[in-house]
Amino acid sequence: MKVTYNWLKDFVEIKLSPQALADKLTMAGLEVKAIEEKEGDFVFEIEITSNRPDWLSVVGIAREVAAITGKKLNVKSLALNFKNFKHRALNINQFNINIESPKDCPLYTAKILHNVKVGQSPAWLKNRLEMVGCRSINNIVDITNYVLFEQGQPLHAFDLDKLSSKEIIVRRAKQGEKLVTLDAAEKSLTKDILVIADKNNPVAIAGVMGGKDTEVTQDTKNILLEAAVFNPAVVRFGRQLLGLNSESSYRFERGVNTQAVEFASLRATRLMQDLSPAEYIGEKSSGRAGKNKKNIIFDALCVQEKLGIRVPNVQIKTILTHLGFSIKTKSKNALIIGVPGFRPDVNCAEDLIEEIARIYGYEKIKTTIPAVKPQAKFAGNRELVLLTKNILTGLGLNEAITYSLIDRELLSLYANTDAVAEVRNPLSKEQEILRPVIVPSLLRCVSYNLNQNQELVNIFEIAKVYLPAGGVINEELHLGIVLCGERNLLLEQGKLKDKMSLLHVKGILEELASRMGIEDVAFSWETPDTAGAFVNKQKIGIIGCLTQQVLGKLDIKHKDVFILEVSLDKLFNCVSLKKRFTPLPKFPGIIRDISFVVKSSISVKEIIDVIKIAGKPLLENVEVTDYYQGRQIPAGSRGLTISCFYRLLERTLTEEEINPVHTSAARLLTEKFGATLR
């Protein structure tokens, strides 16, 4: 909303400089976004909050200025003009107004003026309109716009002779009806759109824009001046449907004051008589201006209760009076506040408290630190999520955050897109689907980072995924990890390349589970590319390697990408963070290694499980300490070294005790797995 310094001065005495006034307005809730000096005046661009239709007018803002500066609003000068204002009521046969539904249009007034002389507006009028960003058209149209800006009441002038009947009908459009609007575009109408029509055709979109056929031109002799109130929701819906926007619709959507319609209409009529030799014939109206005055019973003590400061009752009354409220004092603190028609936003005591606080000044409310009473924590896994994030960053992974919405094409590379939750009103295809998995979004990051020549992309994300089931959308917390490339390690012995592999994602999950107190973590192949990840025998997700086909579509070339996606909700169900101390062993143990060659098809886990059982009870632990494939090893086989750790808690073991156990373990390798000892 634009308003000028001098225009405001028409209605209130201002002694503040434009900048000082702007600061005051901003601190009272009318945020001045910019001030522009123009031809000896200052244009203020003010952001108007949606609850204040009265601020969409010069008079409304002047009222605010008056309240802030303690001056009186002067609108009487306008009203006085209406004394000796001659007109006669139109004969019902001469003109008729027919409102189809009072809900759509509670009040419609039409004033008829004959023998207008359409021409250029005087300089002052043109000038003011142009200052606030409105193009001058001709004197009649300019006057309707001037009153719109001044009073906040949209008006429309029809060329009376171009209406096909002496009747105005306010009705919903018929499906398929068409209207060429003032912007010269033909609009197809629907029954959701409210129109002004003559006997035959729509002539305007109610509250939004007039029709081209009935517009006021140089040749217009007689006009019908419309001043009405339309249902905000209907105007809003129709305007959105047609993709239109106008100063009129902006105000109707926020609600215009029915009690001010007549005043604005008279103001425009008066200006037309002043600026063109128009002959005012009379008026016709249908519907009624609301007269019910809202009263709020107000306890002045609640100002202090809500704000935490005492505002004297005298000051409360002054502020409210300046803002146009009427006050009756019942007793010392009990007031009856009458709400003026231009304040539909004020409905309860809190609304009045805001008015008082605004004008009193938020900055004058001193700060206190309230005592926050202790309360129970909310259920949730926030702490576990943070622990997980810290473990993962400790393992060298970087946290990513990607959009929860995803495009179908990207998702379909990776997952089934049949049973997914979809957005009804996406702006682009990137916002189509509520993702059921995280990994595809991360793959896009891999592709992006590889393009930036990153040698190692190791990222994770923790976010909710959306799983429709049985008519509801379940939100499940997931962890997604992608690894690609190699980590270059410069060690004392020189450069080593740590190339990412499936065992890296496996290791991450094992470490995470272990730090969460979970012992039973297992993996088993499900497809040639993916293995299920199991915790306490329950499947929580997968680890895997992406196929070249998928990678090709993501433009990832000559690289392997390893992924992990698990349900953290399921993982967290198994968490056991209770920690318990195990006494340190008092006696040393003995390490014995076995190196052997065995078929590659035999899993290390299988071998270790067998040795573990065979070594009981002396064998405390077995682990793989080396593996190799190469020239000395036959094809299809690999060399392994396993390290057996023997110990008893109650005494030191002797070589004699270990030897037979270790020998039989080694023999088991040859007998059971066909291994060749080295």
Next chain:
Amino acid sequence: MDINTLKTQIESEILQVNSTEELEAFRAKYLGRKGALAELTGMIPQLPVEQRSGLGQQVNALKNNLQALITERQNKLSGVSAQQNVLVNCDIGMPGIAQDLGRLHPITQIIEEINAVFVNMGFVVADGPEVETEFNNFTGLNIPLDHPSRDAFDTFYIKPLVRNSEIQATGDRRPATGGLLLRSHTSPVQVRAMKSRKPPLAVIVPGRVYRPDAVDASHLFMFHQIEGFMVDTNVTFSGLKGILETFAKEVFGEEIKMRFRPHFFPFTEPSAEVDISCIICKGKGCSVCGRKGWLEILGAGMIHPNVFKQVGYDPKKYSGFAFGMGIERIAMLKYGINDIRLFFENDLRFLKQF
């Protein structure tokens, strides 16, 4: 090997020994169980009898000599600093060797920082679903469905879900659910928390929110908010100012100034937009603050009595305040980031700066 050659070798090699570790290796090489001297001693039985005692004496002499050399070297080594032996070949200019740590996303870091500020003041953290009902997102917060105030909360709606069995049974695509949306702010958690508990309440809610905005340097269709609210029998606007000032000073620094401007939100009355003095120009006016000297960082106000009515609290008995802020905005200001899209591109060069 000839015993004299061995002797020469030992004498020259001991001079190369520069650390106790190397000295131990040297000792093992010559005096160990399988060392060079043991090997020589092992050869003695194979020699002709007349040569045996000679070699035996020579080996013994060498052994004594070697012991003396080692002791001498040992004494020498223990007398010098580490740099002169262990570090003799270390170039301190070489890159250090360490486990590579990953980074938390800057948004996570800001959320944790802000959480900590409020938790220290006694607030608890709550969480809520991202797929919400129209009631929790709008109606419960006093946002009428057909009001222009809805404009500011443009929303992604979710297509009604259809069960396969229903399609087969009826042949039509009858919706199985309706009125679901992606929350456009974290405020629905206010409704949920108040419905599930009685005052006193002091809660903060960080989380993802969604609005159908076209993406540019300052808009995204998904971003993060932190919502906070407090309800008790005597909560005041003055207390709201105090809590938020504490927050701003903790996050942006002690010297920061704050101002409350009246504003409109359907779920608070009175409402305010809150500015801090520009952290770039310290309030003098620069391009970041649009020459105003102030930066808007959050919206706040006293919880509207209609919200209390919706959740079954008596607005005569209780009062409360609520506030909400965009995390990306806070992070951008705090870290000097000029394009909001950077947060979701996940460029490792970006992530590794935080």
